[in-house]
Amino acid sequence: MSDRHEPFRAIARAASLDAVALVPGANFTRLYGHDFHQNERPLVVVIPAAGAPAAVVPNLELGSFAGLGFEGEVFDWRDQTGYQGAFDALFAHLAVRSIGVEGQGMRVFVEQALGRGARSVGTDDLRIVDLQREIAALRLRKNADEIAALRKAIGLTETALAETVAEVRVGMSEKAIENLLVQRLFANGADDFAFPPIVAAGDNSARPHASARDDYAVRSGDALLVDFGGRRGGLCADITRTFFVGHCADAHAAIHDTVRRANEAGRAASRPGTTAHAIDDAASAVLEASPYADRIRHKTGHGLGRDIHEDPYIMRGNRETLEPGMVFTVEPGLYALGDMGVRIEDDVLITADGHESLTMFERGVRIL
Numbered sequence: 001m002s003d004r005h006e007p008f009r010a011i012a013r014a015a016s017l018d019a020v021a022l023v024p025g026a027n028f029t030r031l032y033g034h035d036f037h038q039n040e041r042p043l044v045v046v047i048p049a050a051g052a053p054a055a056v057v058p059n060l061e062l063g064s065f066a067g068l069g070f071e072g073e074v075f076d077w078r079d080q081t082g083y084q085g086a087f088d089a090l091f092a093h094l095a096v097r098s099i100g101v102e103g104q105g106m107r108v109f110v111e112q113a114l115g116r117g118a119r120s121v122g123t124d125d126l127r128i129v130d131l132q133r134e135i136a137a138l139r140l141r142k143n144a145d146e147i148a149a150l151r152k153a154i155g156l157t158e159t160a161l162a163e164t165v166a167e168v169r170v171g172m173s174e175k176a177i178e179n180l181l182v183q184r185l186f187a188n189g190a191d192d193f194a195f196p197p198i199v200a201a202g203d204n205s206a207r208p209h210a211s212a213r214d215d216y217a218v219r220s221g222d223a224l225l226v227d228f229g230g231r232r233g234g235l236c237a238d239i240t241r242t243f244f245v246g247h248c249a250d251a252h253a254a255i256h257d258t259v260r261r262a263n264e265a266g267r268a269a270s271r272p273g274t275t276a277h278a279i280d281d282a283a284s285a286v287l288e289a290s291p292y293a294d295r296i297r298h299k300t301g302h303g304l305g306r307d308i309h310e311d312p313y314i315m316r317g318n319r320e321t322l323e324p325g326m327v328f329t330v331e332p333g334l335y336a337l338g339d340m341g342v343r344i345e346d347d348v349l350i351t352a353d354g355h356e357s358l359t360m361f362e363r364g365v366r367i368l
């Protein structure tokens with residue numbers, strides 16, 4: 001019988017550490033097939049380099065945790081008594097003096113509880129090392145089930161987008177469009193948002209992470225930037241398209257065409273054996289050669305999977321080699337504050353001999 005914890009044990013051994021600790025999040029869910037929310041109640045699994053794992057679990061989560069088929073000792077705690085006793089018991093059970101953690105997920109109060117637990121058994125200098133990149137690397141190459149879930153998440157997202165933009169009219173508020181988008185997303189089968197939607201019109205579209213306004217009525221000639229995605233089976237979709245309402249000025253159409261060509265160049269450069277740097281360079285070169293180079297605000301993309309942003313990051317300087325099964329976004333953009341912005345984003349899968357754009361929504365200028 002295979003040891004599902006072995007990849008994490010190998011990470012601990014490679015880093016010369018006694019163990020790896022996991023907290024609820026993408027890595028935990030991928031390993032155990034169940035999602036626990038991060039809240040004020042710490043839940044931690046410690047996987048030693050050798051031997052059975054152990055866990056600190058809130059008592060009220062024991063029923064759900066039992067469904068994981070966990071192979072080690074579980075130390076539970078109740079709100080009335082607090083969690084430190086469970087951490088102390090964990091360290092009395094495991095001989096651990098050094099732990100690798102997920103730096104982007106490990107919260108300060110949990111790290112401090114680990115330290116106090118170690119001190120309770122005489123280890124005054126527990127070594128805690130950030131192994132975020134090494135742990136997350138286990139999710140770099142998506143398996144068949146994950147790719148299937150991505151296809152479902154992307155499919156329902158694109159359907160929701162098509163249904164929403166078909167109803168957009170001059171005079172609607174950004175917030176009304178966002179509400180419609182959310183309704184369509186869940187009506188088409190999303191389990192959850194991948195992230196809070198971005199719906200931005202006119203000058204608001206020049207803010208890459210804008211919030212929808214309820215006091216702005218969309219005007220004829222406005223750019224309308226929509227960036228959103230649904231989650232299905234634990235996997236995230238992420239798509240951006242920029243539309244125009246009523247009509248599109250020639251100057252805005254030229255900007256849109258520049259971004260579209262940059263998106264196309266980034267996708268065309270995507271293949272096994274190339275680097276994240278090369279893809280960003282291909283897309284950014286199109287933007288930089290245009291009259292709008294001063295409107296570049298961000299890198300070309302990011303990895304996509306159980307987290308909305310994960311490795312590999314598609315940016316110059318990242319020499320990480322891309323392999324089949326990796327999924328990432330290609331999302332060049334141009335933004336002029338006080339005027340408008342355009343972003344076109346696709347989700348790209350590296351295949352054995354090239355790439356596949358999992359998103360297929362039309363990329364040309366579309367007037368609503």
